[in-house]
Amino acid sequence: MTVKLVLRGKEYEVKPGMTLLDSLKKINVLSESVIAVRDGEMILDDEILQDGDVVKLVAVISGGAS
Amino acid sequence: MKCRTCGAKAAVNMRQHKLALCKEHFLDWLPNQTARFIKKYRMFGPDEKILVAVSGGKDSLSLWDILHRLGYNADGLYLGLGIDEGIAYSNESRRLTEQFARQHKLKLHIVDIQAEYGHSIPVLAALTHRGQNRPCSVCGVAKRHEMNRIARDLGYDVLATGHNLDDEAAVLFGNTLSWQADFLLRQGPVLPEHDGLARKVKPLCRFYEKEMAAYALLRGIEYMYEECPFSTGSTSIYYKELLNRLEADRPGAKLAFYLKFLEARASGQLFIQPEDAPQAMYHCPSCGQPTQYEGKCSFCRIIEKVQTEP
Numbered sequence: 001m002t003v004k005l006v007l008r009g010k011e012y013e014v015k016p017g018m019t020l021l022d023s024l025k026k027i028n029v030l031s032e033s034v035i036a037v038r039d040g041e042m043i044l045d046d047e048i049l050q051d052g053d054v055v056k057l058v059a060v061i062s063g064g065a066s
Numbered sequence: 067m068k069c070r071t072c073g074a075k076a077a078v079n080m081r082q083h084k085l086a087l088c089k090e091h092f093l094d095w096l097p098n099q100t101a102r103f104i105k106k107y108r109m110f111g112p113d114e115k116i117l118v119a120v121s122g123g124k125d126s127l128s129l130w131d132i133l134h135r136l137g138y139n140a141d142g143l144y145l146g147l148g149i150d151e152g153i154a155y156s157n158e159s160r161r162l163t164e165q166f167a168r169q170h171k172l173k174l175h176i177v178d179i180q181a182e183y184g185h186s187i188p189v190l191a192a193l194t195h196r197g198q199n200r201p202c203s204v205c206g207v208a209k210r211h212e213m214n215r216i217a218r219d220l221g222y223d224v225l226a227t228g229h230n231l232d233d234e235a236a237v238l239f240g241n242t243l244s245w246q247a248d249f250l251l252r253q254g255p256v257l258p259e260h261d262g263l264a265r266k267v268k269p270l271c272r273f274y275e276k277e278m279a280a281y282a283l284l285r286g287i288e289y290m291y292e293e294c295p296f297s298t299g300s301t302s303i304y305y306k307e308l309l310n311r312l313e314a315d316r317p318g319a320k321l322a323f324y325l326k327f328l329e330a331r332a333s334g335q336l337f338i339q340p341e342d343a344p345q346a347m348y349h350c351p352s353c354g355q356p357t358q359y360e361g362k363c364s365f366c367r368i369i370e371k372v373q374t375e376p
Contacts, residue, residue: 032310035279042077042280044067044086060279061232061306062123062293 003049007034007057016053021045023055033061078280081317089284096281097132100269104136107255109267114223116140117264119213120166120174122159122290124282125228127166129270131287133226134170140226142167143216145209146178148186149201151295159290166287175220177212183369188296193372200296204368211365214355217264229268232275235320236305238327247337254328261356262349274320275306 002013005027012027020043024031034057036043049055067076069088076086087095103109110116116133120126120142133140144163149155160176167174180186185193187208191201217225234253241249255272259265270278282289297303312319330336349356350363352370357363362370 030307030310030314032274032276032313033307035276035283037283042089042283044076044079046067058279058283058291060124060276061303061310062125062275062297 001051003051004054005029005057006054008059014049016049016051018049019045020047020049020055023049024057029057034059077284078277080274080277082274082313082321092280093284096273096277097135099272100132101136103255103272104267104269107267109226109256109269110138110224110265112138114139115221116224116226117175117213117217117220117222118142118226119209119228120144120163121228122162123228124287124289125230125233125270125275125278127163127228127287127289128278128282128285129226129228130166130172131170131285132281133269134172141173141175141222143175143177143213145212146176146180147205147208148178148180149188149294149296153292153295155290155292155295158292162288162290175216177216179208179212182212183372185372190368190372193375194368196368200300202296202300205296207364207368211353211355211363214262214264215353218262222264224265224267226267226269228270228278230270230273230275230278231320231324232306232309233302234268234271235309235324236302238324239305239309240301250327251331251337254331261347262354263356271324272321 001016003016003023005012005014005023007029014023014026018026020036021031024034031045037056037058038053043055067079067086068074069076069091070085071091072088074088077089078092079086116138118126118130118133118140120130121144130140130142142163144160146160147156164174183190187205188201190208191197191204194204197203213225238250238253241253255268257263257266309320327336348358348360350366352362352366355363
């Protein structure tokens with residue numbers, strides 16, 4: 001019974017029934033830094049994640065020193 | 067969460083605006099807002115020739131897409147930096163940029179630094195011992211120099227870059243931490259043309275980085291997802307993360323930081339009036355571009371050093 005979150009190839013597992021925001025907090029990822037995509041659709045912080053969900057987290061921060 | 071416009075399921079929630087929108091209405095909203103900012107900050111008019119600096123990343127490709135959708139006459143400029151680092155970074159970003167230009171039938175200029183000056187950016191940095199094992203400093207100098215040169219040589223009225231609000235807030239944060247008054251006075255959505263420097267504009271400067279990524283994804287723009295391998299651990303990314311922690315607790319903090327700065331600067335409350343600030347007074351005897359100090363500009367000194375090295 002898990003939800004899988006995938007960020008830059010690394011997988012994290014959280015319990016189902018939590019919101020996306022709470023799930024991100026569990027794995028220490030700021031909602032401001034990622035876009036969550038489930039089954040090809042973007043989902044928002046208040047989405048309740050269900051058992052078996054696989055959520056791809058797209059990192060949005062870019063840039064270098066220049 | 068529902069779209070404020072149509073009540074359908076929202077795809078994007080912008081807490082700083084208390085605004086959630088579905089895909090369709092977000093993809094309308096963002097270009098409309100861009101058009102509003104272009105007008106508000108008097109970036110350019112409908113008949114001006116725009117050169118968009120495109121890197122293959124989400125921001126610059128989205129900017130090009132938006133300007134094209136708004137009907138502007140905008141060509142692209144891609145600078146080949148010669149960064150490989152085992153992931154063919156520059157080759158892949160060039161491929162994505164060329165693909166976008168081809169798909170949208172847009173004109174793209176390509177300048178390869180190595181072909182032009184004999185060495186890639188990482189090699190230029192290593193040969194000149196600049197940047198403490200990182201080429202970012204040399205890369206920044208070269209990009210600014212080349213973007214200005216091409217814009218000027220090819221007769222463009224304005225050079226547009228894809229800097230978003232997170233970029234601007236991170237730069238502002240860094241310059242504020244060190245009270246770099248001269249840099250603070252030069253930061254803004256528009257840098258006017260003067261002394262051989264092309265006008266520079268940042269039409270995306272009021273959009274959060276997350277919104278730009280959402281725009282690229284929702285528009286189906288294939289962009290360079292991999293970060294520049296040299297940006298890992300960079301100060302600018304660290305500042306962005308700090309600001310995002312603040313934003314998580316106080317929605318709108320990033321936007322307010324930047325906008326209040328622009329207000330303070332425009333009102334003259336910030337240090338001295340922009341018109342009194344020292345301007346670039348010298349011209350490089352080698353390339354003719356303006357420079358802050360007498361003698362050759364930073365870029366020409368890099369090239370000179372490389373060419374005279376045994």
